[in-house]
Amino acid sequence: MKILILNYEYPPLGGGAGICTKYEAGGLATLGHQVTVVTTWFKGEKEIEKKKNLTIVRLKSIRKFTFKSNPMEMISYSNHAKKFLSKYLSQNKFDVCLANFTIPGGNVALFLKEKFNLPYILISHGHDIPWFLPKQMFKFHLVTYFYVKKICKNASSLVLLTKEMKTNADKFLGKNKKTVVIENGADLNYFYPNYKIKSKIFKIIFVGRQRAQKDPITFLKAIKIFKEKNPSLHFIVHILGDGPLRKKMESYVKKNNLKEIKFLGWLSKEKMLKEYQSANIQIMPSIAEAMSIATLESLSSGLYIISTKVSGNTDVIVEGVNGNYVPFKDPSAIANALKDFYENKFKKNYTVPKKIMQKLKNKYSWKMITQKYNKLIIKNENL
Known part of the structure; x- marks a missing residue:
């Protein structure tokens, strides 16, 4: 299958979500899928990087720091991604999109679904769905509440990382068969006691x-x-x-x-x-x-x-x-x-x-986590 992955953060940018995308993309490519990741460029990184079944496209949207971002940078990524992918998808067909974060990844995925009828699986990393971190995220959730709900409801599946996150999403969306828990993984063969x-x-x-x-x-x-x-x-x-x-x-x-x-x-x-x-x-x-x-x-x-x-x-x-x-x-x-x-x-x-x-x-090796995503992708293809 040809899989498009959207994440405005990819190493060296961001934290856990970027690392997850790196290993999930690599794992799916190893399974034989043709994977393209569209992310944000940062100084010192290649704009296009190809490794066998994996292509990384880094867009020159606004990004000042590796370790943090802000709404303006998310909007910049969203605009650059929509412009780039409007042309790219006219020439390249994909079977499914994995979109990280409701905004900006889900925002772009919804645009692609409406324009190209490309189905998407939405991956939430916590704070992107109301009301995670209500004190810090209240204004953001208030402004984006109805749009985030639309993004979630148009997804073929909504992936949450833990049962607590699923409970929060179910309160926001109502219980439905779309929500599924797939945990984060880690390179647990690399990390060992000494x-x-x-x-x-x-x-x-x-x-x-x-x-x-x-x-x-x-x-x-x-x-x-x-x-x-x-x-x-x-x-x-x-x-x-x-x-x-x-x-x-x-x-x-x-x-x-x-x-x-x-x-x-x-x-x-x-x-x-x-x-x-x-x-x-x-x-x-x-x-x-x-x-x-x-x-x-x-x-x-x-x-x-x-x-x-x-x-x-x-x-x-x-x-x-x-x-x-x-x-x-x-x-x-x-x-x-x-x-x-x-x-x-x-x-x-x-x-x-x-x-x-x-x-x-x-339970938490990237091999196990990738297999869960692979099963979900195949399940969504057969719907």
Whole structure:
């Protein structure tokens, strides 16, 4: 089949959604499909890249940063994609479109359906459907409410990443047979434990975009409390990633003399593996998630996670076995959980059971996820 994939973010742009598109596109191409991805160009990247059954087209729409975007950039991508694809689809026929995000991917897919009768499968990544993150996304959801509903209802299928996301979508659209859960995956054969390089000094990591959704300020407050309560305990903290809150975080660290903390920015896949393998614990105080790829990678690397009960994590973290849950926006609870882990697991050289990590790999490998998408595509073709 000839498959068109729309996503305004594709590595090196964006976070989890771009990574998902990369592996899904590559996996479907490996299965023999002819796959074309239409995404956004960024400095240093090729405008057109071809790899056997896979073609990446990068459009020169507006994009300033790799790690964040804004509505104007989404509109720019949408306009460029409509213009490019109007001509491209006049010369190239596709069987189905996989559109990421209701806006801008679904917006473009709806346009193509109306103009070329191209069916599309819509993939939601959380915040694009009301009322995910209601505080931060309220205005956006209010303005786009009816248009997003139209985009969803015109899709052949609507893919959600978790059961919590499906519940939210069902409230928005009403229960229907179109909605289906297909989880995020991760390169779980690449991420594995290496206890030989595990840090002897208590090492804590934070991974992800530094924005309000991830609540990194609560993380820093927790580290401050942990340090104050345990003045003789030697530990280090690595913060991996970047984002709009970084300057505020650096200011907080400097003001509170948290010399244990280092900001490492975005790292290569190879360096991320070493960080996961050498760390003792990861803190994830997110207010909301779709489904965190970083969680899958770190758990597969044998890391223990202290997390809030966000979508996706509740399916993979087993309390007391490979992680613990803490309340939202509660730095004291995180500090207490850190001390408990230090005393009862770190000092006793605790390791996560192999069967837990194997179960994770069996369900969330990209091979398994790609097969689910392949079945959905074939099912939609036969409707």
